Amino acid sequence: MTDAPLPLAPRLDLADGARIPQLGFGLYKVPATDATELALAAIDAGYRHLDTAAFYANEAEVGRAVRETDVARDDLFVTSKVWKDDNGYDATLRAFDDSMARFGLDVLDLYLIHWPVPSTDRYVDTWRALVRLQAEGRVRSVGVSNFHVHHVDRIIAETGVAPVVNQVELHPWLPQRELRADHEARGIRVEAWSPLARGRVLDDPTLALIAARHDRSPAQIVLRWHMQQGVIAIPKASSSARLRENLDVFDFELDEVDLAAIAALESGERTGRDPDLD
Numbered sequence: 298m299t300d301a302p303l304p305l306a307p308r309l310d311l312a313d314g315a316r317i318p319q320l321g322f323g324l325y326k327v328p329a330t331d332a333t334e335l336a337l338a339a340i341d342a343g344y345r346h347l348d349t350a351a352f353y354a355n356e357a358e359v360g361r362a363v364r365e366t367d368v369a370r371d372d373l374f375v376t377s378k379v380w381k382d383d384n385g386y387d388a389t390l391r392a393f394d395d396s397m398a399r400f401g402l403d404v405l406d407l408y409l410i411h412w413p414v415p416s417t418d419r420y421v422d423t424w425r426a427l428v429r430l431q432a433e434g435r436v437r438s439v440g441v442s443n444f445h446v447h448h449v450d451r452i453i454a455e456t457g458v459a460p461v462v463n464q465v466e467l468h469p470w471l472p473q474r475e476l477r478a479d480h481e482a483r484g485i486r487v488e489a490w491s492p493l494a495r496g497r498v499l500d501d502p503t504l505a506l507i508a509a510r511h512d513r514s515p516a517q518i519v520l521r522w523h524m525q526q527g528v529i530a531i532p533k534a535s536s537s538a539r540l541r542e543n544l545d546v547f548d549f550e551l552d553e554v555d556l557a558a559i560a561a562l563e564s565g566e567r568t569g570r571d572p573d574l575d
């Protein structure tokens with residue numbers, strides 16, 4: 298007998314009228330051989346948001362899960378990203394066609410520029426291609442990933458179109474306070490990749506104490522912190538048990554003491570690259 302589905306994550310409004318589940322399943326470093334099974338397990342557990350990318354090499358397997366599940370397509374939210382080697386207007390349009398052929402889907406919910414790669418200076422043209430794809434109805438929402446505020450400033454200045462989402466590295470060590478404040482003022486949702494700092498933050502004794510007080514795991518404490526910050530989070534998991542644990546964060550609250558203790562963990566440490574150095 299399978300476990301009962303957990304309560305669905307709340308959906309947050311995007312500036313273009315779409316609604317995105319606040320907690321999703323991130324498929325970075327999920328091997329293609331495991332991706333369909335894990336995506337189906339995630340959907341069965343209650344996830345409605347799947348986040349992948351061309352670079353992850355598992356779009357076909359995620360698409361298969363979306364087609365095979367009994368959950369209606371309109372109830373699922375699928376994100377992918379154009380890889381930095383395909384930045385540029387025409388290259389992005391071709392890359393999107395290739396991704397959709399792998400997915401086997403008619404429309405994508407959210408398409409992101411994976412990295413700005415300022416050294417090649419093609420991200421504005423890439424953004425123009427995404428705006429076209431949305432206008433043509435091939436993708437419902439468009440956004441960016443790993444963009445600093447000044448990258449976002451530039452694409453808005455040169456196209457007049459703002460992204461609805463910016464997916465960035467974000468966790469208690471790197472809470473991205475200035476970027477979040479800027480984006481909140483502009484109606485851009487912030488989404489956290491590596492919301493658990495690739496698991497490294499979970500050994501922090503402060504989180505262990507908070508977890509013990511709430512009878513939860515450190516991962517659940519950090520994911521609950523993301524939820525209370527209004528951030529979208531897409532933790533990875535490699536087992537059904539961990540999928541369920543990560544989603545089971547909507548029946549408790551962190552108090553002001555907890556939040557202050559987590560705020561004190563800020564160090565600026567990244568687990569990935571600074572987008573300006575690429």
